[in-house]
Amino acid sequence: MNLTPVSIRTPDQLLRVFVSSTLRDLAEERQAVRGAIERMRLAPVMFELGARPHPPRDLYRSYLQRSEIFLGIYWRRYGWVAPDETVSGLEDEYNLAPPMMPRLIYIKSTDDVLEPRLVELLQRIKNDDRASYKSFDTVEELRELVEADLATLLADRFDASLNASADGAAAVIAPPQQYLPSETGAGAIPAPLTSLLGRDREFERARSLLLQDDVRLVTLTGPGGVGKSRLAIELGRSVREEFPDGVVFVSLAAAHDADQVPAAIADALGVRDTGAEPLVDTLTTALRGRRVLIIADNFEQVMGATPALIALLAALPGLSFLVTSRTVLRVLGEYRVDLGPLALPAAVDRDVASVLESAAVQLFVQRARSVAPEFVVTEDNVAAVVGICRKLDGVPLALELAAASIRLLPPSVVLTRLEQHRGLVSGTPHLPARQRSLEDTIEWSVQLLPPREKTLLQRLGVFSGGFSLTAAEAVAGGGAAGDGTAGEGAAGEGADVDVLESLGALADSSLIRQQDHGEDARFTLFGSVRDYARRGLEASDAGAATHRAHARYFADLGHASVPLLRGRTQNATMRQLADDRDNLRAAVHYFIEHREWDRLARLAWDLYVYWWMGGLLNEVRGWMDELLASGDAVDDSSRAAALYYSRAITFWQQPVEVIPGLTESSTLFHAADDRSGEALARTSLALALLTTTPPEPAEAEDELERSLTLTRSAGDTWGEALVLVTLGRVAIFDQKLRRALNRFEESLEVARRQGDDLSAAIAENHLGWAHLMLGDVDTARVLFRESLSASALVGHTEGMAYGLEGAVAVAAADGDIERTGLLLGASEALRERSGLYNVPTFSFHQQAIAPILAGDAAAQLLAAQERGRLLLPAAAVALAVSPPTPRPPVPAEAEAEAGAGAETETVSDLEQAARS
Numbered sequence: 001m002n003l004t005p006v007s008i009r010t011p012d013q014l015l016r017v018f019v020s021s022t023l024r025d026l027a028e029e030r031q032a033v034r035g036a037i038e039r040m041r042l043a044p045v046m047f048e049l050g051a052r053p054h055p056p057r058d059l060y061r062s063y064l065q066r067s068e069i070f071l072g073i074y075w076r077r078y079g080w081v082a083p084d085e086t087v088s089g090l091e092d093e094y095n096l097a098p099p100m101m102p103r104l105i106y107i108k109s110t111d112d113v114l115e116p117r118l119v120e121l122l123q124r125i126k127n128d129d130r131a132s133y134k135s136f137d138t139v140e141e142l143r144e145l146v147e148a149d150l151a152t153l154l155a156d157r158f159d160a161s162l163n164a165s166a167d168g169a170a171a172v173i174a175p176p177q178q179y180l181p182s183e184t185g186a187g188a189i190p191a192p193l194t195s196l197l198g199r200d201r202e203f204e205r206a207r208s209l210l211l212q213d214d215v216r217l218v219t220l221t222g223p224g225g226v227g228k229s230r231l232a233i234e235l236g237r238s239v240r241e242e243f244p245d246g247v248v249f250v251s252l253a254a255a256h257d258a259d260q261v262p263a264a265i266a267d268a269l270g271v272r273d274t275g276a277e278p279l280v281d282t283l284t285t286a287l288r289g290r291r292v293l294i295i296a297d298n299f300e301q302v303m304g305a306t307p308a309l310i311a312l313l314a315a316l317p318g319l320s321f322l323v324t325s326r327t328v329l330r331v332l333g334e335y336r337v338d339l340g341p342l343a344l345p346a347a348v349d350r351d352v353a354s355v356l357e358s359a360a361v362q363l364f365v366q367r368a369r370s371v372a373p374e375f376v377v378t379e380d381n382v383a384a385v386v387g388i389c390r391k392l393d394g395v396p397l398a399l400e401l402a403a404a405s406i407r408l409l410p411p412s413v414v415l416t417r418l419e420q421h422r423g424l425v426s427g428t429p430h431l432p433a434r435q436r437s438l439e440d441t442i443e444w445s446v447q448l449l450p451p452r453e454k455t456l457l458q459r460l461g462v463f464s465g466g467f468s469l470t471a472a473e474a475v476a477g478g479g480a481a482g483d484g485t486a487g488e489g490a491a492g493e494g495a496d497v498d499v500l501e502s503l504g505a506l507a508d509s510s511l512i513r514q515q516d517h518g519e520d521a522r523f524t525l526f527g528s529v530r531d532y533a534r535r536g537l538e539a540s541d542a543g544a545a546t547h548r549a550h551a552r553y554f555a556d557l558g559h560a561s562v563p564l565l566r567g568r569t570q571n572a573t574m575r576q577l578a579d580d581r582d583n584l585r586a587a588v589h590y591f592i593e594h595r596e597w598d599r600l601a602r603l604a605w606d607l608y609v610y611w612w613m614g615g616l617l618n619e620v621r622g623w624m625d626e627l628l629a630s631g632d633a634v635d636d637s638s639r640a641a642a643l644y645y646s647r648a649i650t651f652w653q654q655p656v657e658v659i660p661g662l663t664e665s666s667t668l669f670h671a672a673d674d675r676s677g678e679a680l681a682r683t684s685l686a687l688a689l690l691t692t693t694p695p696e697p698a699e700a701e702d703e704l705e706r707s708l709t710l711t712r713s714a715g716d717t718w719g720e721a722l723v724l725v726t727l728g729r730v731a732i733f734d735q736k737l738r739r740a741l742n743r744f745e746e747s748l749e750v751a752r753r754q755g756d757d758l759s760a761a762i763a764e765n766h767l768g769w770a771h772l773m774l775g776d777v778d779t780a781r782v783l784f785r786e787s788l789s790a791s792a793l794v795g796h797t798e799g800m801a802y803g804l805e806g807a808v809a810v811a812a813a814d815g816d817i818e819r820t821g822l823l824l825g826a827s828e829a830l831r832e833r834s835g836l837y838n839v840p841t842f843s844f845h846q847q848a849i850a851p852i853l854a855g856d857a858a859a860q861l862l863a864a865q866e867r868g869r870l871l872l873p874a875a876a877v878a879l880a881v882s883p884p885t886p887r888p889p890v891p892a893e894a895e896a897e898a899g900a901g902a903e904t905e906t907v908s909d910l911e912q913a914a915r916s
Contacts, residue, residue, distance in 0.1 A: 015874060017150070018045045018060075018067035020093040022077045029073050029108070032139045036146040039571065039793045040154075042069075042874075060093050069153070070097040071146070072125075075108040078118040091121050104149050105133035106142055151789065154878040187248040187268030189236045189295070194366060196234045198342040198359020199227065203234060206322075206337045210239050210293065215335055216313055216320040219299075219328050222339035224528040225397030225438040228324035231339065232295050235322060243320070245290035251297050253527050254464035254582035258304030263619060265294060267581070270797065272615025272835040275649045279618070280308055282835045284315045290833075291318040298527055299325040306331060341394030345386045352382050360394040361385060367403035371508065375406055384411035391418050397528060398441035404510035405448060418444060442532045445509055453502045457511060458540060461533030462550045465582035466524045471557075473499045475550045522579065551590035554583050555599055558606040565609040566718040568755040571794045577610050588623055597627045601638035604645065605677070609718075613758070613796060615835060617649045640668035640677060648684040659688050675714035679707040683719075683726055690733060701730050721750045721759040725766050729842060732770065741770045758799065761790035765802045769844060772806075777813045784810060785881045792877050797834045800877065801827055802843060807880035809848035814884050817857045820849060821864025826876035829869040 017037045021030060030046065037044040045063050064070070072094060079088035087095070097103065105125050114122075125131050132149065136142045196203070202220075209215045220228045236247045250268045255261060262279040266272070271286045273279050296309070306329050309321055313333070323329065328336050342360040355361050356377060364385065368375045377385050388411060392398040405414055418441075446454055459476035460467070467475075477499040503523060506512045512523050525533065537543045557580070564573040577584070584607070591600035604611070604620050611620045624642035627634065634642075647661035662685040669678035686700035686707070704727045711719035728743035744767040751759035768783035788803025804827035811820040824845070831837040852861050868876070 015069065016043045016045050016067040017069040017071050018064055018093075018097070019071050019073070020060075020090060021073035022075070022079050022090060023047070025077055026073050026075055026108075028139055029075075029142055032143040033071065033073065033146050035572075036143045037071075037150070038575075039795075040147060040150045042150065060089065061096055064093065064096050064098070064101075068101065069150075070094075070101050070103045072103065072105045073108070073142070074105070074118065074122060076110055076112050076114055076118070078115040078121065088117070091117075094121070094125070099130070102153055103128070103131040104146070104153070105131050106145060107133060107135045108142075109135050109137050147793070151881070154874055187246075187250070187270070189240075189247060189249045190233055192230065192233050192237075194230070194363070196230060197362050197366070199231050199234075199339075202231060202337055202339055203238075206231070206235055207238060209335050209337070210235065210320065210322065211242055217309070217323070217329070217331070217334045218321070219323045219325055219334055219336050220339060221325055221328055221336055223326060223395070223438070224531075225395050225526070226339045226341065227396040228339055229297050229527075230396070232297060232322055232324050236293065236295050239293060243291050243293040245292045245318070247293045247295065249295045249297065251465075252302055253298045253530070254586070255298075255302050258302045258308070260585070261296075261302050261305035262308055263616075265296075266615075266835065268294075270834055272797065273618040274615065274835055275618030275621060280311055283312060285837060286833045286835055287312070287316050287319055288832070289318065290316075293320045293322060295322045295324075297324045299323045299329070300327055303327070303329070342396060342399075344390055344394045347386065347390060349386060350379070350382055352377055352379060355382055355386055358389065360389040360392075360399060363396055364389055364399045364403050367400045367510070368406040371404055371407040381411045384415045387415045388418065391415065392438075392441055395438050395441075397526060398438045400510050401441050401445045404508065405445070407508065408448075417448075438528055439532065442511075442529055445511060446532075449505065449509065452498065453505050455542075456499065456502045457506055457529075457533050458536040459533075459542065459546050460506075460512070460523075460525060461530055461535075461537045462546050463525075463583060464586040466522045466579065467583065468579075469500065469503070469521045469523070471553060471580070471583070472503060472523065474553050475546065547590060550583070551587040551596075551599075554580065554587040555591075555603045558584070558603045561610070562606050565607075566754065566756060568757075570609070570756065570758060574610060574613060574795075577607065578614065581614075592623065592626055595630065595632055597630060597632055597634045598638045600627060601634065601641045605637070605641040608680075615797075617645070621645045621649060635672070636668040637672040637674055637677070640665045640672065640674070640681065643668070644677075644681050644684065648681075656692060659685065659692075662688060675710040676716040676719050679710040679714070679716065679719050679723060682707040682710070683723055686726060686730070690730065695733070697730055697733050701727065704730065717750050717754040718756060718759060721747045721754075721756065721763060724750065725763055728766055728770070732773070737770055737773050741767070741774070744770055757790050757794050758796055761787045761794070761796065761799050761803075764790070765799070765806060766842065768806050769809075769842070772809055772813070772848075773844075777810060780806070781810045781884070788877060788880055792874075797830065798836055800873065801830050801834070801836055802841070804830065804876055804880055805841075805843040805845040808845040811884070812845075812848040812852060816884060817852060817860045818864050819879070819884070820852065821861045822868035822871065823876065823880055824849065824861075825865040825868025826871040826873070826879075828865075829871070830873060830876070 019030060019033055019037075023030070034044045034046060045067050047059075070093075074090075079090035081088050085092070094103075103125075107122065125133055134145055134149075136145055206218055206220065209218045220232055222228055233249070236249060240247050246269075248265075248268045250264050252261065252264060255264055262283060263273065266279060266283060269283070269286060271283060273282065276282070299305075303325075309323075309329075310331055312319055313321065328334060342363060343358050344360050345355045345358040349355055356365070361377070365375070365377060388402055389399065392402060402414055402418065409417075446457060449457070456472075456476055460472065462475060463471070503512065503514070507514045507523075511529050512525050514521055514523050537546060561573055561577060564570070584603075587603065588600060591597070591603070600623060604623060611617050624645040627638065627642045628646060643661045643665035647658040647665070650658060662681055666678050666681035666685060669675075669681055682703045686703040689696040689700040689703065704723055707723045708720065708727065711717075711723055724743050724747035728740040728747065731737070731740035731743060744763055748760055748763035748767060751757075751763055764783045764787035768780040768787060771777075771783065772780035784803055784806030788800060788807065791797075791799025791803055804823050808820055808823045808827060811823060827845075828837075849861065852858065871879070
């Protein structure tokens with residue numbers, strides 16, 4: 001049977017859940033549902049996640065077509081019925097949901113009288129066999145219902161796919177055509193905010209190139225602001241079906257070092273940098289056998305990374321790159337598509353209909369109407385509109401900036417001001433004409449702003465990537481008069497309101513873009529606008545102070561995150577830090593450039609949990625190596641942290657070499673009275689002692705007992721749970737299974753007491769292995785299932801891999817060859833594609849399947865393993881947590897003959913594995 005997949009999701013591609021409800025009266029419930037969906041590693045599709053310039057009905061119809069699950073929340077209101085419509089948007093969304101789409105409906109309890117048409121809709125839903133509906137009273141109850149129902153739905157869909165295909169996996173391996181990459185999350189193609197105008201020729205040329213098997217590197221070139229990124233977005237969306245393993249968007253706007261490019265690609269793909277090998281090699285393994293298109297946007301500032309792209313292309317025949325750059329890469333195999341300005345109307349053309357055929361005019365009008373909906377081109381203003389478009393050479397970003405002023409000025413005044421503004425931005429006379437036109441337009445747009453907003457824009461140039469309102473207020477809000485005190489203290493009474501209002505004005509002028517993002521709004525600057533703002537900042541008296549304020553703000557943010565990264569707030573804090581990853585890196589590079597080593601080490605150490613869970617420890621090691629190589633004097637804590645990072649992540653590769661460094665690290669932490677730091681260093685030292693030849697378990701246990709005492713005296717429950725797990729590992733190494741069991745149970749109790757889902761998942765996984773080694777398969781099954789579910793909820797890929805491997809061993813113990821093979825393949829693929837394939841593991845599943853591979857069922861296992869490598873991660877998790885397949889009854893005589901001997905042999909194999 002042909003199992004060629006239509007589309008296989010990569011780790012960054014999530015199933016989409018369309019959320020339908022009235023908006024304002026259910027805002028809190030929508031926020032709770034969004035959190036529940038994201039904790040399940042699914043993608044919420046909601047209007048508040050980004051405004052789109054399309055009619056509402058077209059918008060939600062498109063959203064529904066690209067979603068996989070319909071989730072409705074209903075309370076008292078039926079919703080507004082638009083003119084010329086017969087039903088509200090709320091009911092229309094339900095009507096337009098594809099017939100086979102799963103429907104989860106939640107009705108909020110109320111004593112109020114419901115609107116009559118809502119009563120009719122709810123009755124329809126209750127009579128609909130396709131819909132599952134439940135009532136709820138509180139927001140928390142709704143959140144729990146949604147999480148539980150989504151988990152059940154995933155398991156049910158997987159079971160249905162098994163029953164629908166003789167080979168047991170085809171329906172999940174080959175999902176329907178609408179399973180396209182997620183529109184949210186890392187690596188997702190950004191949602192376009194405007195229509196693509198005037199690019200039909202370039203679009204068709206680039207698309208035809210991308211679809212040719214012998215073309216794997218296409219570069220869109222042109223000056224800044226000409227629309228390269230917008231065209232790349234449209235191309236990426238149009239070819240998703242031809243790249244079944246994903247189209248991944250990698251923004252390099254915040255990258256200023258070629259070495260950051262592989263890390264940016266890894267971020268977008270969900271690949272962890274474990275430090276086991278060069279990151280390009282890790283990416284090669286993660287992408288092997290996959291057909292993927294990577295869009296590398298804004299490549300001109302990191303041209304030194306070209307060899308890394310060529311190395312990936314050479315090693316991966318299924319990989320293609322679409323690059324946007326102001327210059328070509330000039331390498332063999334590159335195909336170039338040049339973007340010029342948009343088509344302009346003739347200078348003497350005054351016919352409105354004829355002028356509106358010009359792409360430049362169409363874009364100008366579209367953007368003008370976004371700020372002044374009543375704007376139209378008439379016989380009275382057509383000459384001015386033509387003049388504006390020609391004055392700006394048809395450069396899209398320049399047109400957009402000029403159009404933003406239509407909210408205040410008529411076209412004739414806009415044209416006059418553009419013509420009167422002859423001066424170019426300082427330092428840019430070398431630019432070509434079109435680029436000078438854009439720079440001049442940015443300068444002109446800025447000159448329309450009041451002084452406070454000019455100063456704010458200039459200071460916003462300090463941010464890398466996006467930034468939050470809170471960060472803007474803290475970093476750019478102080479010293480608005482340009483006195484060089486930006487961010488160095490309280491901005492003064494009313495400053496918060498000033499920054500917020502100024503950001504609104506900058507957004508109205510199209511100089512920044514804003515998007516709601518959780519509890520805090522986030523903003524971004526166009527690349528050309530950021531360049532302009534940063535040049536102005538560097539030339540100002542406030543430049544040095546603003547850079548210093550930025551670095552120290554994010555250092556303070558890291559320090560404030562320490563308690564939030566341990567416990568119930570961990571997942572939300574991880575997401576917030578990921579949003580500011582580029583700003584954190586910028587702070588790091590500031591501290592390196594200014595040799596502020598102690599601040600650098602403090603930031604690195606404060607965010608240890610974030611770097612670890614985010615797969616960034618190898619990047620941190622590079623920073624700490626610079627600190628150690630500087631020769632500068634640093635305090636004990638800084639050297640201790642640097643030694644830890646530079647030694648601990650490679651303890652399994654060179655244990656003898658790292659032991660002195662880890663020993664010194666623990667000694668320095670002790671001298672600094674940092675008991676948590678000392679405990680972590682001693683824990684890593686213990687792991688190194690276990691990997692020496694011969695291993696030294698007694699010495700390792702001594703180090704861990706000291707670590708346990710330190711964490712308890714420091715009140716560090718996170719560290720305590722970690723140390724207890726490691727003590728359990730040592731006990732298993734010594735084949736003291738009951739002692740290991742007790743240690744893991746202690747760790748689980750500590751983790752649950754502090755509400756740390758991740759630490760609990762780690763303890764449950766270890767506890768599962770201990771029970772399996774003792775022959776208690778059923779208890780192990782429950783523990784692995786709980787560990788896997790918790791890891792999936794917090795998005796911990798490594799925990800998911802461990803959970804799947806535990807499920808492999810349980811399936812092998814059950815004698816379910818098909819399930820064993822499917823889960824084995826899925827776990828291997830997950831490790832490879834997330835960069836975890838070459839790191840030490842605490843897993844004995846290979847020993848559990850060894851008897852199968854040595855027996856008559858080996859071929860069946862290997863065939864299932866190959867199919868399992870194609871499973872979606874969500875499907876693999878659903879299979880692992882679903883009930884085991886019932887086994888046919890075994891005659892009493894045969895059972896007695898097989899008896900305890902087989903069980904003893906299995907347990908013995910696992911025990912032996914603990915020592916290998």
